Amino acid sequence: MSERIDLSVNIGGLKLKNPVMLASGTVGYGNEISNFTDLSKIGAIVTKSVSLNPRKGNPPQRIVETPSGMLNAIGLANVGLESFINDKIPFLKEVNSTLVCNIAASSIEEYVECTKTLDGEDTIKGFEINVSCPNVKEGGLIFGNDISSVGRITEKVRAVTNKPIIIKLSPNTSNISEFAKVVKDEGGDAVSAINTLVGASFNIWNKKPKINNVTGGLSGPAIKPVAIAKVLEISRKVDIPIIGIGGIMDWKDAVEFMIAGASAFQIGTVNFINPNAGIEIIEGLESYCSQMKIKSISELTASYNLE
């Protein structure tokens, strides 16, 4: 074999051994998926959005399949900050994978409180601030689609931690790069794009929404072209590291995101279908790089050729 390819990446100070991250809400707290895959080889795990207090989540039905996609309205079901620290972090510590903690909240104060409390946890190497969950009444898209809220959240969270801050952006907007710009201006280290698209589906026989919450978030291969366009838009307009997310099923999709501007990427829905996808993607990236004579994977980022 040829010489070793350097897969490591640095996303605004967050150093990962490779660009493969497992997306928030699609790996739980690591336990169950560790039956299927070697988490210690994965670049980073992003934990399920945690909020100050536990959330029960939405009543069923929470998910429905759509063409090449799925809608979910989990409603940020999570164990809450305290139980996260006491019950979940110990397992995640053992895993020996870089940990990014995703935080969701319904007020700026709650974001700040969560970040402050978790800042002391050594195991957590960075924060992903979820300002874009489409499935909760408070917070969620009310923040995510409002530039000044996103700016203020970034600013206030920045004030309480020195660890890398990633703001997870909503795609349900016409100008995602302006959101990325405000994140940069307020001291955020990176953005992740995209969270799910708002979608809905009806049962034609009883005329009820298939998702109890009426609308849900669309993920999976269906949204990949939209996500690629959003990453590209940010990449062309704003100088900030981007974590690409949306419909990645294999290493080819991952390479596409990196070419379009991503420094790293997250895989979500694919974990449900192939919980070992992350490892397979790492292998695919290595052989792609060696075929393309790429020595360091970071060369791929924003390597698009638009003539």
Place this chain on the structure above:
Amino acid sequence: MSERIDLSVNIGGLKLKNPVMLASGTVGYGNEISNFTDLSKIGAIVTKSVSLNPRKGNPPQRIVETPSGMLNAIGLANVGLESFINDKIPFLKEVNSTLVCNIAASSIEEYVECTKTLDGEDTIKGFEINVSCPNVKEGGLIFGNDISSVGRITEKVRAVTNKPIIIKLSPNTSNISEFAKVVKDEGGDAVSAINTLVGASFNIWNKKPKINNVTGGLSGPAIKPVAIAKVLEISRKVDIPIIGIGGIMDWKDAVEFMIAGASAFQIGTVNFINPNAGIEIIEGLESYCSQMKIKSISELTASYNLE
């Protein structure tokens, strides 16, 4: 068989014998598709966006398949107003299907000029104003994502025609119902939703965009859940007739759109795969209505049950 079901609909003054419309840009000017389907049975044909002067359109590659969808960047290739009137309308006249003329422009004056010129054509029963094409440099989304532009276009076009005016809205925004509201306030008769979502795709071997225009518009089943959510949002917030569009492949999808709030619907991408889809949908609607004991299809509109 049971008694005849009334499939006719009235969309803000535009009367159709059934709610099936063929979407702009997906039926050309009717000639070619008439080899495969009986256009006289279709509710309405919406012609390819016409602009004042002919447009050559974008260089190839203009289309690419994506998971359950396709991206296109045709670039509003069209014969221009004069040739449309002289060469295309005569055939469309013969077809005996209701004709809606879709207009695209890069300035408000151009919209007005086109509408005024076409207003005299008896064959044209209504106008669909395309303020949401993602694939042209001027006009397109610059208008479509700006509420005041959409308001002004509606107002100015309203001033020059008494025929029904439908504004075709962009989904690439966080608040489509506000756009629908301004259309209503400025005298528009209906909105159609949605046009394509902005998407992109890269060839990972040469790092070039697969679509020469870099970004394209995403259509097909992949976008159906997004389109349903947009129709529902408008339906819940604004009292204006809605024409649902996005990923309809069969009568079940069409019913879903009507339940979500649509008074009629358009089929686009499916025409490329099954150019007789419109007729099959009409048949499917009829048997659905008789099974559900629906006497008039308009009862279906916004019949959602959200508890």
Place this chain on the structure above:
Amino acid sequence: MQISKIPVVALEQLQNNVFLLKARSKELAEKSSPGQFFNIKVSDSYFPLLRRPFSISNVENDILTFMFDIHGEGTKLLSLKKEGDNIDLIGPLGNGFNLDDDFDTAVIVAGGLGSAPFPLLLNKLSKEKKVKSFVGGRSKPNVITWKLANVNIATDDGSIGFHGNVFQLIKKHENIFTENKCKVFACGPNPMLKALQEYCLANNINCELSTECAMACGFGICQGCPIESSDKKSPYKLVCKDGPVFNAKDILI
């Protein structure tokens, strides 16, 4: 709990719209217990996107059997599998039926495809236990009695057996609950499970219900499959991980 690719040895039509998919794996056969399920990839592409959950219907030596009907796209593709194909599946998943309780008579209650998990259950049941089965369906072709014992049938249209639903049929045989130390094992549509749950709780009969729910992952990472716990203070349980089999007293249907 693992991802496996195992060879199909047969795809048989049991009756009407009901199929049996048989596949070989010694390892999975040994690990499987009644009431557990596998999450099966029905195609080689990502269309349909999600896996489809199926109960383990039976295990004979190293052959696993799944029983299904054609419901939509996914089950249609499954019905096209043939000998020699490989199927990709995750499992065995979830918690199955508990056969270690103190009972002398197993009362099997199945509605429609709800008969699926019981051949394996009867297989694993100690030979000393008695079995009484109640099987319901819309009409004769929907009644599945494959490998069941001591079967009483109910059909909605009366085309075979008792004319009425399976719960009404059980009520007609109420005496078994007083004459034996019974445990009820049930699988079928929600209204059936609900009626049975109420009845068993009211009459203090030990009862386990196999539930169904839309699933994405099937192993606890998506939180897509909640079911209300009867303990109002505790959050939802997950059908895939905490179930799919629950004791009637632990959940609200």
Place this chain on the structure above:
Amino acid sequence: MQISKIPVVALEQLQNNVFLLKARSKELAEKSSPGQFFNIKVSDSYFPLLRRPFSISNVENDILTFMFDIHGEGTKLLSLKKEGDNIDLIGPLGNGFNLDDDFDTAVIVAGGLGSAPFPLLLNKLSKEKKVKSFVGGRSKPNVITWKLANVNIATDDGSIGFHGNVFQLIKKHENIFTENKCKVFACGPNPMLKALQEYCLANNINCELSTECAMACGFGICQGCPIESSDKKSPYKLVCKDGPVFNAKDILI
């Protein structure tokens, strides 16, 4: 030009990665002429979404033959068709080769799968005409000479025939153009077509090129398949409707 469902009679492996799909339709067989194509639905679902265009490779009595290689998802699905399946296809579409011009020698030029349309062309060619074929490929397994006559072969790696590309091979046989009244019929990768086009235009040789392009509809309603016209003033031509065969002088490649 119609939507048809016709039965597959055979799926044969011609060589290596090259397959022949044979399907029966008297009506379509009669309507098909060389260089035209059909837009084929490769699955029963809407995945993959779009149809796939394939040249008509041959027609024998009421049997249509398509020749293809496995390229991606669509052609993989097509290769799984078997006798008794029905395929759904639209066509015959587009404008094929014109065999009525004044020429005595047909010069066939094919690169890789570009051999596909020529069996039918030779079939329809008047018996008085002479034929000279030049077939190129990367390596021996990529050279397709099925039902061609008077074949000269070129391979990039020299594993069979001339070591070089098919255009270089033709140049070595330039004398045929002076010794006969030739018409060139070509199908293959763009660089090959381009070189040939330049050469034929420079030497005043009548030449038709079969072009390829991503297509959505295949019959003129999507405008997805433009090709630059050599007349700078006229807008794009459509590959599906105005082509796929064009005279070398009419387009820019």
